[in-house]
Amino acid sequence: MSDTTPGAEATNGSRLRCNECKSEAIVTTAGGSSLACCGVALEVIFVGG
Ligand SMILES: [Zn+2]
Numbered sequence: 238m239s240d241t242t243p244g245a246e247a248t249n250g251s252r253l254r255c256n257e258c259k260s261e262a263i264v265t266t267a268g269g270s271s272l273a274c275c276g277v278a279l280e281v282i283f284v285g286g
Contacts, residue, residue, distance in 0.1 A: 245271045250285020 247253060251264040257275035264272075264285065272279045 245269060246284065247272065247279075247281050248285050251281055252283040252285070253279035254282045255279050 247264045248267045249264055251267070253262045253264065253272055254260070255262075255274035255277070257277055260274060261282075262272070262274075262279065
């Protein structure tokens, strides 16, 4: 797919960060959907395997 929605590429073990509140999260169960915090999509800062 060519969908480049931020966060949608997150796989298990990926680290996500909210640029609004600087919170970080680690994906334990990837669902293929974009995750959001503070009303904005989380940025993937590390793509897990
Ligand atoms: Zn946030």
